[in-house]
Amino acid sequence: MRKAVIYTRVSTDEQTRGFSLESQRERGINKADELGVTDTIVFEEAGVSGEVINRPALMDAIAASQRDESVKYFICSDPDRLSRDLTYLLLFTEQIEKGKRVELVFTDFNREDTAEGKLFYSIRGAIAEFEKAMIRRRTIGGKIKKAQQHKWTHWPDIYGYNYNEGVVTENEEEARTVRMIYEWGSNMGTASICGRLHALGISSPRGSRTWSRTTVKRILENKSYHTGKTFIRKYDTGGTHLNKYRADEDKLERKLRPRDEWVEMEIPPLVTEEAFQAVQRRSLVARRRATSNINGRFLLSGLLRCGHCGKTWHGHSGWNHNKTKRRIYYVCTYKSPGPPKGQGLERCPTSFEPAPLIEEAVWNTVKGWILDDEQISAFHNAQLTRHKPSSHSAEREKLVERFNQINREEDALIERLARESNPRVRGKLNERLDKISAELDQIQTLLDELDSAESETAASEIDSEAISWIRENLPDPEQMSFEQKYEVIHRLITEIVIQQQGDELQLDIRTLRPMPPKG
Numbered sequence: 001m002r003k004a005v006i007y008t009r010v011s012t013d014e015q016t017r018g019f020s021l022e023s024q025r026e027r028g029i030n031k032a033d034e035l036g037v038t039d040t041i042v043f044e045e046a047g048v049s050g051e052v053i054n055r056p057a058l059m060d061a062i063a064a065s066q067r068d069e070s071v072k073y074f075i076c077s078d079p080d081r082l083s084r085d086l087t088y089l090l091l092f093t094e095q096i097e098k099g100k101r102v103e104l105v106f107t108d109f110n111r112e113d114t115a116e117g118k119l120f121y122s123i124r125g126a127i128a129e130f131e132k133a134m135i136r137r138r139t140i141g142g143k144i145k146k147a148q149q150h151k152w153t154h155w156p157d158i159y160g161y162n163y164n165e166g167v168v169t170e171n172e173e174e175a176r177t178v179r180m181i182y183e184w185g186s187n188m189g190t191a192s193i194c195g196r197l198h199a200l201g202i203s204s205p206r207g208s209r210t211w212s213r214t215t216v217k218r219i220l221e222n223k224s225y226h227t228g229k230t231f232i233r234k235y236d237t238g239g240t241h242l243n244k245y246r247a248d249e250d251k252l253e254r255k256l257r258p259r260d261e262w263v264e265m266e267i268p269p270l271v272t273e274e275a276f277q278a279v280q281r282r283s284l285v286a287r288r289r290a291t292s293n294i295n296g297r298f299l300l301s302g303l304l305r306c307g308h309c310g311k312t313w314h315g316h317s318g319w320n321h322n323k324t325k326r327r328i329y330y331v332c333t334y335k336s337p338g339p340p341k342g343q344g345l346e347r348c349p350t351s352f353e354p355a356p357l358i359e360e361a362v363w364n365t366v367k368g369w370i371l372d373d374e375q376i377s378a379f380h381n382a383q384l385t386r387h388k389p390s391s392h393s394a395e396r397e398k399l400v401e402r403f404n405q406i407n408r409e410e411d412a413l414i415e416r417l418a419r420e421s422n423p424r425v426r427g428k429l430n431e432r433l434d435k436i437s438a439e440l441d442q443i444q445t446l447l448d449e450l451d452s453a454e455s456e457t458a459a460s461e462i463d464s465e466a467i468s469w470i471r472e473n474l475p476d477p478e479q480m481s482f483e484q485k486y487e488v489i490h491r492l493i494t495e496i497v498i499q500q501q502g503d504e505l506q507l508d509i510r511t512l513r514p515m516p517p518k519g
């Protein structure tokens with residue numbers, strides 16, 4: 001692939017004289033076509049005088065032509081686009097053509113035919129001579145630069161250290177805070193860490209009383225703290241110091257330099273590699289959980305039921321009150337969106353529950369079963385204590401008796417109806433039959449209600465085969481992915497009834513099988 005960089009520029013007064021970027025670009029592209037170029041990269045500088053040397057688009061154009069191996073031409077309309085000052089013109093030309101790969105091409109200027117062109121060429125020749133001398137200087141300069149490389153040219157202000165005239169030492173107090181943050185980071189999130197720092201009255205790196213989660217996160221992700229290595233000259237900040245004079249859309253961003261230009265520096269490590277890894281493991285789990293919710297999947301979907309109104313709960317993602325963060329919740333369907341309209345049904349008075357809270361509680365329970373048989377027995381015992389054997393059996397027996405009796409009556413009536421020919425008697429029999437069917441329906445409804453009440457109070461048992469399978473085939477609970485957790489939870493749990501009592505939340509976990517009656 002052959003590429004060309006096209007550089008266009010108009011100053012403010014040229015703009016008013018109709019000297020447009022568009023026409024320069026068009027001629028540039030035509031020229032590129034002529035030269036058999038497949039790709040062009042266009043850099044535009046509007047309203048900037050040729051006297052300004054450090055022009056962002058020009059710098060970018062030159063850098064692009066040097067960095068991208070497939071660039072063969074640097075095209076602009078005339079030398080004035082680069083600079084009106086001959087010295088700078090030569091300097092830019094030299095930079096563009098120095099590798100002898102890129103050729104500088106003008107669309108509206110002929111090097112050979114004009115006096116300027118001839119002058120340009122003769123000076124280029126003189127420069128070539130001059131360049132030979134320069135190469136020697138550059139080599140020496142390079143050596144000096146290397147020698148200087150591993151000295152601090154500036155201090156990047158890393159929290160936890162003191163810097164004094166090129167010497168970096170541990171800042172005792174800040175270093176202790178860093179270690180503490182890592183210790184906490186292996187088992188809690190950034191928000192909790194911020195809370196603890198605040199509670200301890202430790203001020204942030206910027207001297208504020210409160211810590212932001214980003215600050216804590218940066219500290220936990222900064223590899224320098226355990227490797228003892230950091231880099232300077234990692235970013236090209238060229239021109240960014242002038243940003244305050246630029247409109248927002250023109251502001252320059254600092255750019256990452258090529259990796260081989262970074263200079264590695266040593267600092268005293270503050271934490272161990274193990275401490276760093278422990279934090280990474282925790283955040284990996286947290287991230288997976290977060291991702292799963294972004295994808296619209298909730299760990300407990302389909303399992304939650306309202307202890308208040310009996311409807312299902314579902315996952316819900318929404319903004320916090322000042323709309324700065326998205327949070328995820330579970331909520332009763334009759335609370336949000338609420339009961340179907342126009343049927344006089346009441347909205348469920350339960351409130352939204354943060355999803356991580358419920359998920360963590362459920363997952364911890366399930367994790368316990370997988371890791372420890374005693375947790376399974378504990379669950380079974382709790383089930384037996386909580387779910388007293390049903391007291392409905394007598395009532396149920398009576399209902400069944402009545403049902404059977406009426407059922408026999410119905411059979412007899414149907415037989416009589418089949419033999420009866422008198423229309424008056426038939427009418428009476430039919431009336432009677434209707435009443436009997438209604439009564440049967442009623443008893444059936446009562447029985448169904450009893451059955452469902454019964455199943456709600458029945459103790460349930462954990463599927464021991466499923467537990468063995470999980471132990472043998474899945475990774476350690478701490479290492480499980482969202483998918484695996486989801487599978488495990490749905491394999492073992494059939495329903496979780498949520499009871500909100502004041503500020504308290506009760507989760508009644510029902511497992512696969514009803515517990516067999518004792519004895």
Ligand SMILES: [Zn+2]
Pocket residue numbers: 306307308309310311332333334335348349350
């Ligand atoms: Zn409800």
